[in-house]
């Protein structure tokens with residue numbers, strides 16, 4: 375399986391970026407790149423470092439790390455550079471490489487930490503090279519975290535604000551149904567033809583045209599606001615506080631603070647620890663007592679969004695949770711509302727609880743199991759000392775991936791791979807899990 379996964383990463387590489395998938399996503403996605411770099415580190419540390427360097431080449435002057443860095447030689451994804459037109463609309467955007475103008479969850483410091491850990495186990499010159507590289511990429515990571523703290527931490531809730539569902543990485547998750555219901559497509563939405571539907575066996579696995587109109591309209595809104603968070607807070611018709619991105623920001627800021635300490639940057643370390651503490655507190659403040667899950671907030675109405683989605687496990691990812699709350703969440707995760715639901719082919723948590731009325735087992739983020747998300751959970755569980763739960767999810771995931779198609783997501787009941795096959799981040803997390811299993 376490791377060899378097959380490694381071949382997929384090689385085949386999806388253009389030499390310096392890894393396409394998120396061979397045809398559906400032929401460019402570099404931000405959070406995909408971080409997971410891909412973790413997988414690459416298990417086989418080729420130099421290539422892992424290059425992956426993140428290529429991603430950060432697309433960073434904006436204000437620190438924003440865009441959710442897509444476009445490969446100028448690849449085609450077939452829509453919306454592409456000529457729809458985003460970032461450098462024409464914002465002085466913060468680089469003129470090259472072309473990028474999108476929105477963000478992805480900030481998992482990058484997790485990747486740097488993991489790459490350093492893998493390099494430490496190798497030792498020798500590779501470790502020295504990786505340490506020198508970490509010193510070089512550190513200021514870019516700091517600028518990214520400062521951007522999030524400055525431009526995206528919501529003053530009221532403390533949660534990371536998103537202006538597009540794509541920014542959550544969980545695009546059409548039912549967690550966003552209520553805020554999207556308030557998005558009205560205005561005049562001036564250019565005519566468009568979707569390209570994504572040509573790359574899946576059943577269009578029911580992808581978001582609907584109705585949803586796509588809203589996705590594209592929010593891109594128009596962002597352009598009209600010059601991709602400025604300040605302006606989007608006044609004009610954006612989709613504004614949510616995302617508990618998952620906030621939790622990721624909390625643990626990533628902790629890890630970056632440790633790197634700052636290692637590099638002797640004490641003031642930075644204090645600043646980053648402060649970001650982590652504030653983000654973690656914001657996540658814990660949004661735990662719904664009744665369900666035990668964290669709830670996102672529709673910032674335009676103030677309403678808590680309580681749909682039972684996998685993002686509700688954000689406190690586990692944030693880390694530093696009181697033991698009683700942690701035990702409750704781990705039991706919930708493995709119990710009958712989630713991974714232990716009797717209908718499931720593999721005991722793994724689906725993207726939406728099978729007990730939720732919003733659950734749709736074949737559609738994208740509305741029910742399928744995403745191996746990359748399971749990896750994030752196994753990583754977080756290990757970090758907080760929940761080794762038994764982490765090992766159970768890891769070994770079950772490896773069984774799920776045994777057919778070696780490395781699907782983007784999987785049908786929870788039939789176990790069939792869905793969406794794109796040969797998805798890079800699925801191959802990448804398999805490599806990291808296999809390393810752990812050794």
Ligand code: 9WN
Pocket residue numbers: 394395399403405406441540542543544545570
């Ligand atoms: C929009 C690349 C990306 C992932 C996201 C996933 C999907 C894009 C799309 O693919 O989103 O960004 O076109 O559907 O939802 O998490 O980063 O793999």
